[in-house]
Amino acid sequence: MPLSLLFLFICDCVGTHIVNGLENGLARKPPMGWMPFERFRCVTDCSRFPKDCISERLMRRTANLLVSEGYAAAGYRYLIIDDCWMEASRDKATHELLPSEDRFPSGMRDLGNYIHNKGLLFGIYHDLGEKTCMFHGPGAARHFNLDAQTFANWGVDYVKMDGCFASEIELDRGYPEFGRALNKTGRPMVYSCSWPFYKAQTSN
Numbered sequence: 001m002p003l004s005l006l007f008l009f010i011c012d013c014v015g016t017h018i019v020n021g022l023e024n025g026l027a028r029k030p031p032m033g034w035m036p037f038e039r040f041r042c043v044t045d046c047s048r049f050p051k052d053c054i055s056e057r058l059m060r061r062t063a064n065l066l067v068s069e070g071y072a073a074a075g076y077r078y079l080i081i082d083d084c085w086m087e088a089s090r091d092k093a094t095h096e097l098l099p100s101e102d103r104f105p106s107g108m109r110d111l112g113n114y115i116h117n118k119g120l121l122f123g124i125y126h127d128l129g130e131k132t133c134m135f136h137g138p139g140a141a142r143h144f145n146l147d148a149q150t151f152a153n154w155g156v157d158y159v160k161m162d163g164c165f166a167s168e169i170e171l172d173r174g175y176p177e178f179g180r181a182l183n184k185t186g187r188p189m190v191y192s193c194s195w196p197f198y199k200a201q202t203s204n
C-alpha cells in the first residue's frame with residue numbers, strides 16, 4: 001500500500017508576540033510522520049469498509065508499514081490519528097473523551113503502547129471548539145485540562161488541534177490556553193495548531 005507522506009508543519013501557538021514556543025526540546029525540526037485523513041477521510045463503517053475505516057487495525061497496520069517499508073528509518077516517526085476516532089459523547093460520569101468502542105476496542109493507551117513498541121511516536125486529533133470538524137464529536141471546549149491530561153495518560157506525543165466550531169475570540173484565547181494545559185501535564189507533547197487557518201482572511 002503506498003503511504004501518502006506529509007511534512008507536518010508546526011506553528012507557534014504559545015506566544016502572541018515574538019516568542020517561538022516552549023523551550024521543551026520538541027519540534028526543533030518539522031516533525032515528520034503520517035496521518036490517515038488524505039487517504040481514509042472519516043470512514044467509520046467497519047462492516048462495509050473493514051480495511052479502510054478509522055480503527056486501531058488501520059493504525060497498527062500503518063505502524064507496521066512505516067517500519068517495514070523504511071519510512072521510520074527515514075524519519076517519519078509520528079503516526080497521528082486524525083478526526084473520527086472518538087465516541088459521539090464524553091463519558092457521562094468523568095466527562096473524559098472516549099475512543100470509539102467499535103473501532104478502538106483495546107483503547108488508546110494500548111494503541112499508544114503498540115506504536116511506541118515499534119519505535120514510533122503517537123499523535124492524536126482534537127478540536128478547540130464545541131465539535132470536531134468532520135465527525136462532530138466532542139470538542140475541547142470547557143475541558144482543556146481534562147483532555148490534555150487524558151492525552152498524557154494515553155501516552156500521546158503529538159496533538160493536532162483543529163479550530164472548527166469556535167469563534168475567533170475563542171480561538172485566540174483557547175490556543176494558548178490549551179498549550180498551557182498540555183504543558184501542565186508534564187508530558188512533552190508536540191502542539192500542532194490549525195490556528196492560522198481559521199483566522200479571518202482580512203486580518204493583517
Ligand SMILES: *[C@@H]1O[C@H](CO)[C@@H](O)[C@H](O)[C@H]1NC(C)=O
Pocket residue numbers: 022023024025182183184185186187188189
Ligand atoms: C513547560 O514549559 C516550560 C517553559 O515554560 C518548559 O521548560 C517545560 O519543558 C515545559 N514542559 C513540557 C512538558 O512541555
